[in-house]
Amino acid sequence: MRVLVIGSGGREHAIVRALARDGAVTGLHAAPGNPGIAALAGTSAHPASDPADIAALSRELQADLVVIGPEAPLVAGAADAVRETGIVCFGPGADAAMIEGSKTFAKEVMAEAGIPTAASRTCVTAAEAEAALAEFGPPYVVKDDGLAAGKGVLVTTDATAARAHARSAGRVVIEEFLDGPEVSLFAVCDGTTAVPLLPAQDFKRARDGDLGPNTGGMGAYTPLPWAPPGLMDEVLATVIQPAVDTMRRRGTPYTGLLYAGLALTTAGIRVIEFNARFGDPETQVILDRLETPLAGLLYAAATGGLAGQDTLRWRPGAAVTVVVAAEGYPGQPATGDAIGGLDESGCVPGAYVLQAGTAAGPDGVIRSAGGRVLDIVGTGGNIEAARAAAYEAASRIQIRGAWWRGDIAATAARTAVPAGADTSASSGTQQGGGIGS
Numbered sequence: 001m002r003v004l005v006i007g008s009g010g011r012e013h014a015i016v017r018a019l020a021r022d023g024a025v026t027g028l029h030a031a032p033g034n035p036g037i038a039a040l041a042g043t044s045a046h047p048a049s050d051p052a053d054i055a056a057l058s059r060e061l062q063a064d065l066v067v068i069g070p071e072a073p074l075v076a077g078a079a080d081a082v083r084e085t086g087i088v089c090f091g092p093g094a095d096a097a098m099i100e101g102s103k104t105f106a107k108e109v110m111a112e113a114g115i116p117t118a119a120s121r122t123c124v125t126a127a128e129a130e131a132a133l134a135e136f137g138p139p140y141v142v143k144d145d146g147l148a149a150g151k152g153v154l155v156t157t158d159a160t161a162a163r164a165h166a167r168s169a170g171r172v173v174i175e176e177f178l179d180g181p182e183v184s185l186f187a188v189c190d191g192t193t194a195v196p197l198l199p200a201q202d203f204k205r206a207r208d209g210d211l212g213p214n215t216g217g218m219g220a221y222t223p224l225p226w227a228p229p230g231l232m233d234e235v236l237a238t239v240i241q242p243a244v245d246t247m248r249r250r251g252t253p254y255t256g257l258l259y260a261g262l263a264l265t266t267a268g269i270r271v272i273e274f275n276a277r278f279g280d281p282e283t284q285v286i287l288d289r290l291e292t293p294l295a296g297l298l299y300a301a302a303t304g305g306l307a308g309q310d311t312l313r314w315r316p317g318a319a320v321t322v323v324v325a326a327e328g329y330p331g332q333p334a335t336g337d338a339i340g341g342l343d344e345s346g347c348v349p350g351a352y353v354l355q356a357g358t359a360a361g362p363d364g365v366i367r368s369a370g371g372r373v374l375d376i377v378g379t380g381g382n383i384e385a386a387r388a389a390a391y392e393a394a395s396r397i398q399i400r401g402a403w404w405r406g407d408i409a410a411t412a413a414r415t416a417v418p419a420g421a422d423t424s425a426s427s428g429t430q431q432g433g434g435i436g437s
Contacts, residue, residue: 002027002061002062003019004029004031004057004058004063004066005029006030006070006078007030007068008030008034009034010372011278011284011356013037013355014284015069018287019294020041022295023293024293025295027061029061030043031046032047034358035358035359035360036353036354036355037355048073049070049073049076049078050076050078051073051078051080054082055078055082055084058082058089064299065087065090065299066089067090068090071100071275074097074256074276075101076094077093090255091256093252096254103144103146109247110271112246113243115243116269118141119136119176120174120175121175122145124170129142130163133174138156139155139177140155141155142154142172144171145172146171155214178263179266181226181263181264182263183262184200184202184261185199185231186258186260186278186279186283187236187240189244189306190301193244193306194241194244195301196236199222199223199224200223202220203218204217205218206329215329215372216371218325218408219322219323219405220282221285221320221383221387222286226412238269239260240258240260258274260274281321281375284319284321285319288377289314290313291314297312318382321376321377322378322390322394323374323375323376323405324374324399324402324403325403325404326368326373326399330371334401335357336367339366348389348396351393353376353397355374356370356373356375357369357370357373368399373399373402376391376404377390378393382413383412383413387408387409
């Protein structure tokens, strides 16, 4: 099977790495890729956003399967364009990808499907925003209605800041705050059947103790020793399958990866958001644990064949990823800095490096090229061992001004936290309504 992966970040590096382990994959290409991906697959400096360009490259490479990583090309219709060429594509069409492209649309789907979520209001005018903020009260949760690269959400007790965010975004969704730990659950979908992957938890705030601004994600881990028994089955029955069924009834069948961001509140599971693709950085740890060959799974989803698939197999143990960020992230990140210590970091037992925001300079030196530069993945028999490996490997990276959170999976490594228990800032869990990935 010849597979083309669209994208250039740590998520795509994780996908390519998993595909490279699959004996059924006879050809592997990524566009545009990055220097780390280039060690595993062919790459080309090809646009990763324009649907027509992606379709043309798929034909040129005679791909048997195209996997689209980022959300922007999905919302733009890249999966539709590839499928129009007769090539199999893993990813929802533009109409279905609106489940991430518009939070208002996602709320409409949830209401129709009876999926539990936070009460919300879509606001366009300042008066509408003011009324919604007054209705729900602090902490205020204000979300850009459209795509915002994971940084379009503000959770604050400052009403002035909430108003300012609403004004700057134009069209926003304002909703009630959800308490309780957050969980990310992915499901591979073929338009009718959905197969859940391992749940994971990520860390959106920039600094230790869940302080600082929202980011695209500073780390993640799986499995979740504190998750309640039957969580995957409950989410599949009450969230994922109703969403898939509703999308099919609407005439926009959902084929691809459906990401459910969940809050485990004292009143039960509530959906914070849906995403239309593999989440970042949860993908890095989830695919590390997946033993079932990835290419066959994605191909089955893209061709309506999930019902006949065997039960997924998972490697024992745990995985933790720590994001190494550039100076200035999540604001204006510094770029162009040489990255040292990649070989040393990759030599730590149980650890490896996934490149995210990197590029090779004319001199061949790998340099920073984005806000989240590297994903350091640690593995081990339990979360404590995986976490230790990840941080040991991170300590060997040298990038001017680079930084990372020091508390990824810290609470999970110390103790199995029951659902609904300590979710204070020191616990390393995310606090409430709608911090998107």
